[in-house]
Amino acid sequence: AQSVAQPEDQVNVAEGNPLTVKCTYSVSGNPYLFWYVQYPNRGLQFLLKYITGDNLVKGSYGFEAEFNKSQTSFHLKKPSALVSDSALYFCAVSRISGNTPLVFGKGTRLSVIA
Amino acid sequence: DAGVIQSPRHEVTEMGQEVTLRCKPISGHDYLFWYRQTMMRGLELLIYFNNNVPIDDSGMPEDRFSAKMPNASFSTLKIQPSEPRDSAVYFCASRTGGSGTDTQYFGPGTRLTVL
Numbered sequence: 001a002q003s004v005a006q007p008e009d010q011v012n013v014a015e016g017n018p019l020t021v022k023c024t025y026s027v028s029g030n031p032y033l034f035w036y037v038q039y040p041n042r043g044l045q046f047l048l049k050y051i052t053g054d055n056l057v058k059g060s061y062g063f064e065a066e067f068n069k070s071q072t073s074f075h076l077k078k079p080s081a082l083v084s085d086s087a088l089y090f091c092a093v094s095r096i097s098g099n100t101p102l103v104f105g106k107g108t109r110l111s112v113i114a
Numbered sequence: 115d116a117g118v119i120q121s122p123r124h125e126v127t128e129m130g131q132e133v134t135l136r137c138k139p140i141s142g143h144d145y146l147f148w149y150r151q152t153m154m155r156g157l158e159l160l161i162y163f164n165n166n167v168p169i170d171d172s173g174m175p176e177d178r179f180s181a182k183m184p185n186a187s188f189s190t191l192k193i194q195p196s197e198p199r200d201s202a203v204y205f206c207a208s209r210t211g212g213s214g215t216d217t218q219y220f221g222p223g224t225r226l227t228v229l
Contacts (some may be wrong), residue, residue, distance in 0.1 A: 032215055043220035051215045102218055106156040
């Protein structure tokens with residue numbers, strides 16, 4: 001079975017500082033990994049995904065994520081946080097073999113403080 | 115494309131009433147997913163369809179919940195009778211078929227309040 005863990009419910013960071021939102025996964029076989037962001041009263045918006053190739057994936061709004069197979073992690077990062085990055089972030093995993101739905105983590109609330 | 119469209123955006127109803135949520139997926143997408151989001155349980159997959167056929171409804175909480183997809187451009191999620199614990203935000207999402215690499219796109223959600 002696939003699963004995703006986001007160990008932090010809340011991450012606080014000062015504006016201009018780098019941010020990291022953590023995600024670890026469990027899946028049989030090779031994973032497809034996704035990050036989504038949810039702003040208040042909105043649906044989930046796609047940020048980026050890892051399918052294969054370069055372990056560092058770049059996405060929307062200056063975000064990037066690093067796939068680490070040995071640590072089964074896919075942490076979301078941004079070099080310099082903005083107040084407008086404050087939102088709920090979801091990591092999700094799908095399995096390569098078989099057309100299975102995404103399994104989402106519980107989400108991490110990011111607060112960027114001015 | 116207008117993206118995934120959901121209606122209504124907000125629904126307030128009384129316990130025992132029937133509630134119908136609607137979703138129009140992105141044109142050309144083969145998969146459609148219904149999710150429920152609550153503070154306590156996070157984002158839960160309720161049911162998903164492939165080419166209008168329900169594939170997995172194991173996430174549907176009770177027989178009070180039912181979902182249909184009569185054609186490629188329309189799906190409904192019905193709750194009958196509704197209960198206060200059904201209060202949540204319900205999301206519809208769609209994606210193309212082929213493989214799990216394809217991105218799921220979410221609608222804006224329907225906020226359901228059952229009094």
